[in-house]
Amino acid sequence: SGRVAERIRFAALGPGKRLLRLASPSFDVSVMEVFASLSSGATLCIAPPEAVRPGQPMRDTLESRRITHASIPPAALGAMPDDRPLPDLELVMCGGETCPIELAAIWSGRFRLVHAYGPTEATIVATLHECDPRRAWAGNGPLPIGRPVAGAAVYLLDRDLVPVPEGVIGEIAIGGEGVARGYLNQAALTADRFVPDPFAPAASGPAPRMYRTGDLGR
Numbered sequence: 208s209g210r211v212a213e214r215i216r217f218a219a220l221g222p223g224k225r226l227l228r229l230a231s232p233s234f235d236v237s238v239m240e241v242f243a244s245l246s247s248g249a250t251l252c253i254a255p256p257e258a259v260r261p262g263q264p265m266r267d268t269l270e271s272r273r274i275t276h277a278s279i280p281p282a283a284l285g286a287m288p289d290d291r292p293l294p295d296l297e298l299v300m301c302g303g304e305t306c307p308i309e310l311a312a313i314w315s316g317r318f319r320l321v322h323a324y325g326p327t328e329a330t331i332v333a334t335l336h337e338c339d340p341r342r343a344w345a346g347n348g349p350l351p352i353g354r355p356v357a358g359a360a361v362y363l364l365d366r367d368l369v370p371v372p373e374g375v376i377g378e379i380a381i382g383g384e385g386v387a388r389g390y391l392n393q394a395a396l397t398a399d400r401f402v403p404d405p406f407a408p409a410a411s412g413p414a415p416r417m418y419r420t421g422d423l424g425r
Contacts, residue, residue, distance in 0.1 A: 209358045209384055210330045211242045217321075217335065217356070218276055218298050220247040225295075227269065227277040228253045235327045236278050236303070249276070261286035269293055278323075281306040289313055302332070305349045316340035324352035325359075328400070328418045330385035333359045352424065359383040362406060362417065363424050379424045382407055382417035 220226065226244040228251055230237040244251040258268045261283040269277065270293060278300040279287075285307075299314070302323035314320050315338035325333030336353025355361045363377030364370060371377035382404040389397030400419050407415035 210332065210356070211239065211246055213357045214239060214243045214332070215247045218243070218300070220244065220249045220276060222248040224249040224275045224297075225252050225273055226250065227259070227272070227274045229259050229277060229279060229283075235331050239331055240278060244276075263288060266293075269296055276300075278302070280304060281310055284314065285310050289317075292317065300332075308350060311338045311350055322350045322353060325381070326418070326420055328387045328420075329359065329381040329383075330387070332356060333381045333383075333385070334361060355383070359385055360404075360406065360417070364419075368402065368405070374425060376423050376425045379420045379422045380417045381420060382415060386416055386418050 214220070220243055224244075224247070226240060226249050228237065228240045228244075230240060241251060243249075252272050252274060254268050254272065257264065259265050265279075265283060266287050268274070273295040275295055275297045276299075277296070280303045281301055282304065284299065284301055296318045298319040298321065300321050300323050301310075302325075306322050311320055311322070320338040322336040322338060323332045323334070324336075325331055334353045334355050336351045338350065360382040362370060362380045362382065363375075364380050365377055368380070380402075386401070389401050400421075401416050402419060404415040404417040407417075
């Protein structure tokens with residue numbers, strides 16, 4: 208519920224807004240699409256698969272259904288024609304894979320483009336970075352993944368789970384209220400990836416844990 212509330216607040220969802228259900232029901236993002244729209248009073252727009260194919264079909268659907276909010280993977284966003292405005296589109300959450308800087312340069316001035324990062328094990332979204340269209344875009348590197356959402360904590364750790372100095376590459380670990388309990392019937396894998404969080408405030412209930420993502424950050 209905390210993640211849903213944060214998504215609604217950050218995206219300014221509410222009555223009159225129209226959120227496109229793009230993700231398959233088997234994909235974790237679909238859960239956020241459903242609960243964020245219905246919990247805020249926004250309209251959840253469900254389009255047939257052929258209407259959201261990357262490219263012109265997705266573009267036509269966004270325009271004809273007057274979509275205001277959508278979660279679109281970078282590959283699909285990159286395949287969409289950019290030859291004319293989408294006046295109703297207010298915010299696109301872009302995640303699931305690395306978003307190239309060039310893609311942000313094309314779209315960030317047309318609507319709020321937000322680069323989202325987070326694994327399923329940390330309730331889908333752990334960090335957000337809102338792209339600034341005033342930035343001088345250059346190079347071929349990835350976009351920043353941003354800062355932790357409310358209720359999440361993000362650490363960069365070495366192999367001994369000690370925080371690395373500023374500018375040094377470390378493994379991304381995620382703590383906070385959105386961390387899952389573990390993997391069903393996989394005790395060894397759970398013990399390896401879900402470890403005690405030594406940085407969290409002391410709690411009266413179960414000891415706080417963090418999830419080691421295996422991703423590297425700086």
